[in-house]
Amino acid sequence: MSSAQIEIQLIASIAAIACAIPGTFLVLRKMAMISDAISHSILPGIVIGFFITHDLNSPLLILLAAITGIITVILVEYIQKTGLVKEDTAIGLVFPALFSIGVIMIAKNANDVHLDVDAVLLGELAFAPFDRFIVPDVDLGPKSLWVIGCILIVTIGLLFAFFKELKVSTFDAGLAASLGFSPAIMHYGLMSISSITTVGAFDAVGAILVVALMIAPAATAYLLTNNLKRMLAYAISFGVFSAISGYWVAHWLDASISGSITTMLGLIFLLVYLFAPSRGIIAVLYREKQQRTEVSLLTFLLHLKNHNEEEERHVNHLNEHINWQKVRSKTVLELALKNNMILIENNIVSLTEKGDDFTSQAIDYIITNEDAEIEHMKDDFFLFRG
Amino acid sequence: MKKTFLFLIILSLFFSCKNEKKGNGKLNVVTTTTMITDLVKNIGGNQINLQGLMGSGVDPHLYKASEGDVTKLVNADVIFYNGLHLEGKLVEVFEKMKNKKTVAVSDVLDKNTLIGSDYFASNYDPHIWFNIDYWKQATNYVVKTLSEEIPEQKSTFEANGKNYLNQLETLKSKLNTSISTLPREQRILVTAHDAFNYFGKSFEFEVVGLQGLSTATEAGVQDVQNLANFIIEKKVKAIFVESSVPKRTIEALQASVKSKGHEVKIGGTLYSDALGNTGTIEGTYIGMYEYNVNTIVEALAAPPSR
Numbered sequence: 001m002s003s004a005q006i007e008i009q010l011i012a013s014i015a016a017i018a019c020a021i022p023g024t025f026l027v028l029r030k031m032a033m034i035s036d037a038i039s040h041s042i043l044p045g046i047v048i049g050f051f052i053t054h055d056l057n058s059p060l061l062i063l064l065a066a067i068t069g070i071i072t073v074i075l076v077e078y079i080q081k082t083g084l085v086k087e088d089t090a091i092g093l094v095f096p097a098l099f100s101i102g103v104i105m106i107a108k109n110a111n112d113v114h115l116d117v118d119a120v121l122l123g124e125l126a127f128a129p130f131d132r133f134i135v136p137d138v139d140l141g142p143k144s145l146w147v148i149g150c151i152l153i154v155t156i157g158l159l160f161a162f163f164k165e166l167k168v169s170t171f172d173a174g175l176a177a178s179l180g181f182s183p184a185i186m187h188y189g190l191m192s193i194s195s196i197t198t199v200g201a202f203d204a205v206g207a208i209l210v211v212a213l214m215i216a217p218a219a220t221a222y223l224l225t226n227n228l229k230r231m232l233a234y235a236i237s238f239g240v241f242s243a244i245s246g247y248w249v250a251h252w253l254d255a256s257i258s259g260s261i262t263t264m265l266g267l268i269f270l271l272v273y274l275f276a277p278s279r280g281i282i283a284v285l286y287r288e289k290q291q292r293t294e295v296s297l298l299t300f301l302l303h304l305k306n307h308n309e310e311e312e313r314h315v316n317h318l319n320e321h322i323n324w325q326k327v328r329s330k331t332v333l334e335l336a337l338k339n340n341m342i343l344i345e346n347n348i349v350s351l352t353e354k355g356d357d358f359t360s361q362a363i364d365y366i367i368t369n370e371d372a373e374i375e376h377m378k379d380d381f382f383l384f385r386g
Numbered sequence: 387m388k389k390t391f392l393f394l395i396i397l398s399l400f401f402s403c404k405n406e407k408k409g410n411g412k413l414n415v416v417t418t419t420t421m422i423t424d425l426v427k428n429i430g431g432n433q434i435n436l437q438g439l440m441g442s443g444v445d446p447h448l449y450k451a452s453e454g455d456v457t458k459l460v461n462a463d464v465i466f467y468n469g470l471h472l473e474g475k476l477v478e479v480f481e482k483m484k485n486k487k488t489v490a491v492s493d494v495l496d497k498n499t500l501i502g503s504d505y506f507a508s509n510y511d512p513h514i515w516f517n518i519d520y521w522k523q524a525t526n527y528v529v530k531t532l533s534e535e536i537p538e539q540k541s542t543f544e545a546n547g548k549n550y551l552n553q554l555e556t557l558k559s560k561l562n563t564s565i566s567t568l569p570r571e572q573r574i575l576v577t578a579h580d581a582f583n584y585f586g587k588s589f590e591f592e593v594v595g596l597q598g599l600s601t602a603t604e605a606g607v608q609d610v611q612n613l614a615n616f617i618i619e620k621k622v623k624a625i626f627v628e629s630s631v632p633k634r635t636i637e638a639l640q641a642s643v644k645s646k647g648h649e650v651k652i653g654g655t656l657y658s659d660a661l662g663n664t665g666t667i668e669g670t671y672i673g674m675y676e677y678n679v680n681t682i683v684e685a686l687a688a689p690p691s692r
Contacts, residue, residue, distance in 0.1 A: 004460045121475070126451035130459060131479045139484070250453035257453050 004129035009247050011128050011145050012261060015201045016213050016239030018152040021159055022194040023214035024235045027222055028170050030087055034076065034191065035214040037095035038069040038198040039207045043102030045069075046121075051109065062121070062199065069195030072098060077187065121199070123206035125257045144204035151200045155193055159232075166190065167228055209258040213239055216265035223276045238268055296332045301341060301359045304351050315347045413535055416462035418473050419446055420661040421515045422491060422524075424671045426466055429528050429546045433539045437462075442664040445630030446472050462486055464535055466528065469493060470500075472512035487535065494527040495520055501583050513658070515671065516585035518558045525550055557672050561679045565589050572686050574622050576613065576639070578631040581658035585678075596635050610635075614642040617650050624653030624685035630660055653685025 019035075026032050045068030049061035072094055079090040133143040140146070159166070169176035169183040176183045194214075201210045221234035246261030253260065274281050307313060315333070333349075336342045341355030351359065412435040417423040423438035430436055437458045440449045446468075459465070467473055467480050469490030480488040492500075492514055501511040514520045529547035533540040565573070573590060575582055579597040586593030596613060617625065617639075627636050636652060643650045656678045662668030668677045 002457065002460050004456050008456065123475070124451050126453065126456050127459075127476060127479050129456070130483060132482065132484070134482070134484065247453070254452050254454040256450045257456075259450075260453075 005247075005251075007129040007142050007145065008125055008257065009244050011142060011148060011204050012125060012243035012247060012257070013240045014145065014152055015148050015205045015209075016217070016243040017236050018148055018155055018197050019201055019210060019213035020217045020235040020239040021155050021232065022190060022197055023218040024221065024228075024232050025166060025170055025190055026194060027215060027218040028228075028231075031076075031091070031191075032215045032219070033088060033091050034073065034194060035198050036211045037076070037091045038072055038195050039202055039210055041072040041095040041098035042066075042068045042199060042202075043099050044105060045102075047102045047105045051105075062203065065121070066196050066199045068098065069199055070192050073188070073191035073195055077191070121203045123202055125205050125209070125261075128204055144200075147200050148204045151197050155197065158189070158193065162186065162189070170228075205261075206258045209262055212262040212265050213243075216262075216269055217242070220265075220269045220272045223272050223279045238265070242268060293328075293331060293335065296328060297335055298359075298362055300332050300336065301351065301355060302363070304342065304349060305356065305359045305363075310348055313349045315344065315349060413532075414461050414463045415532075416458050416465045418465075418467040418476070419659070420444065420669075421671055421674075422466050422468060424661060424669075425491075425521070425524060425550075426528055426532075428550045429525065429543055430532055431542070431546055433536065433542060434532065440660065442669055443629065443660050443662060445659045446474075447659065448630065449473075464489065464531065466491060466531075468512060468514070470510050470512035470514070487531070489527070489531050491524040491527055494523050501587070511580070511583050513581045513584055516582060516675075517588050518554055518561075518675070519588070520584070521671070522551055522554050525554070553672060557675060561589070561675065564679055564683055568683055568687050571620075572623070574620055574686075575682060576617060576622060576625040577656065577658070578626075578628045578636050579658070581628065582656075589679075596639060597631070610639055610642050613639055614646060617643050618646060618648045622650060622686075624651050626653050626682070626685070627655045628658040629655050629662070630658055651685070654681040656681060 023032070023035070026034060042065035045064035045066075046061050049058065049064040053060055075094045075098075076087070076090045079085060079093060080087050085093070128144045129142050131143050133140045133146050165176065165181045165186055168179065169181065169186040173183040176186070198210055198214070201213065205213070217235040217238035218231070220238050221231045224234055225231050242261055242264040246264035247257055249255070249264060250257040250260035272280065275283075277283055304313060311317060333342070333344075336355070337344070339354075340352055341358060343350050343352055412433065413430075415426060415430060415434045415436045417426050417436065417438045419440055420438060420442055423436065423440075426434075427436055439451070439455050439458065440446060463486065465480055465483070465486060465488045467477065467488065467490055469477055469492035471477055473480075477490070480490070492510075492512070495514065497510065500514070502509065514524075525547055529543050532543045536543075570590065574592045574594070575586060576594045576596070578595065580593075580595035582591070582593045582595070585591065594613060594616065596609060616622075625636055625639060627633050640650055640652060657668060657674045661671065661674045662677075667673035
């Protein structure tokens with residue numbers, strides 16, 4: 001492994017962490033697309049910077065880019081506060097407007113200069129190790145490593161200092177206000193950090209990867225936990241894992257590094273989406289099936305309790321009476337038998353004492369309490385455990 | 387966690403001090419655009435280990451670095467690039483590179499003769515390869531640089547350089563003959579983006595690009611209308627698609643001319659920011675230039691269709 005390769009992985013990993021932290025809060029606040037918006041709306045900042053300095057390499061351009069990012073956030077917030085449109089609509093209104101202002105400024109005043117976001121922000125991970133930070137004769141490593149590293153340290157510092165405030169204002173703005181810390185300040189603080197991180201990480205890793213690193217790890221983590229701290233930790237791990245594994249995929253395929261990292265982020269999300277223990281598609285499908293069976297069982301037991309006539313309780317009649325398909329009636333019968341709720345004699349089904357007890361309790365719950373109460377009942381009778 | 391980062395940063399600094407040299411003992415030369423790759427190949431020949439970053443047919447605007455490019459750059463001894471912001475931010479990276487020799491072929495040119503921006507003094511049109519005289523200067527520059535790097539091969543490089551200069555001279559006179567068949571008033575070149583200004587200056591063409599230099603801007607509706615009127619007024623017979631710019635805008639222009647009751651045909655595809663595929667004639671600078679001029683002359687000189 002050459003030093004450049006190590007540096008690329010390091011930059012990608014640090015960018016992943018720096019993006020995952022604000023990303024987690026953005027996803028929770030349903031403002032995930034703000035990073036995409038910022039990466040577009042910085043164009044007018046860059047153009048104005050160029051008009052002032054006439055130099056594509058001036059740091060003023062990057063500074064103005066970050067400021068335009070913050071302006072984007074303020075405008076989004078302002079439009080959203082009117083209550084007339086939702087967050088995503090507000091974002092969608094602001095950034096194309098700002099971006100097109102930039103495009104029009106180029107078209108009117110600088111059509112013969114190669115001026116676009118790419119000309120100012122490096123945005124290519126492969127070249128990051130070659131853009132070095134050199135203090136007279138001492139090579140201090142890649143510049144983007146320093147930029148994104150500083151952003152990360154500030155972000156972590158603010159996260160530790162304001163974790164409680166951020167948490168409360170994210171989940172319950174009203175409570176935060178009544179506790180004495182302004183949700184608006186928290187909001188703008190978070191958004192400013194997001195804006196600076198976006199611009200800084202854009203320079204280091206490029207536009208698409210910034211958006212992917214902000215959103216994908218946080219969204220993946222959200223499928224796995226409800227705990228904010230854990231969500232942050234998961235998001236960071238997914239981000240770093242994708243950064244490093246994506247790099248090696250790129251190495252293996254000789255492909256674009258940021259493209260491969262983004263692909264890894266997508267793959268991890270897909271895997272978690274399918275296999276997450278409680279919110280994954282497979283888990284949800286399984287649970288739905290279980291719930292259907294439980295409801296069927298209950299219906300069946302109620303039916304037995306209501307009918308003493310033998311013909312109503314004949315195994316072969318179940319299909320007609322409760323309108324079940326064969327397979328389902330078999331599953332339900334087996335489940336009920338396994339839990340000792342019914343007896344089958346000469347193909348006539350009758351409730352056992354336990355089954356009778358369970359059913360009357362169920363009726364009680366349905367009449368007196370909300371449906372949710374039935375959930376506890378399952379514990380009482382060890383349903384699905386035998 | 388922060389300690390780990392600090393450790394990693396220090397580790398990376400440690401590694402970055404290490405210098406690695408690989409290869410078969412030959413000088414590792416990396417070039418950016420296909421035009422420069424072709425130029426350096428003609429001069430360096432087998433004496434150098436040449437690797438182009440942008441593969442055949444890859445436009446500098448659309449170039450995306452792959453992981454392999456990192457290794458190419460790490461192992462490079464000399465890097466040749468176009469400069470004048472053609473390679474975007476990469477130019478700045480090359481300019482600041484300390485431990486490698488980086489050469490912008492545009493450095494050798496007299497900045498006062500370049501086509502500058504109307505608005506901003508320090509920015510120039512980077513499509514310098516369409517001026518054959520500039521390309522000759524670039525050839526001499528490459529010969530000089532390579533000779534400095536490998537003095538023992540100086541005579542080979544100089545011979546190759548002389549040979550190539552002759553080829554360029556032949557090309558130039560051939561193109562002049564071919565273009566002289568075209569009356570002055572028919573020398574109007576309408577293309578998708580402003581890549582052919584140096585070509586126009588060399589061969590007295592009026593060059594009109596639909597789109598500006600930057601790929602972020604797009605042609606405005608009014609631009610298309612104005613250009614359509616211009617085409618009708620000057621009786622331009624053909625307009626041209628570029629290999630590296632989507633056809634769409636030029637087709638829109640054609641449709642716009644048609645809607646005004648006139649005909650303009652699409653004269654063919656010109657190579658602007660990248661050469662054709664390696665192995666084909668258009669894959670070399672000379673072949674590309676000849677192909678472009680033949681296409682232009684043929685399309686513009688065609689007798690009016692009944």
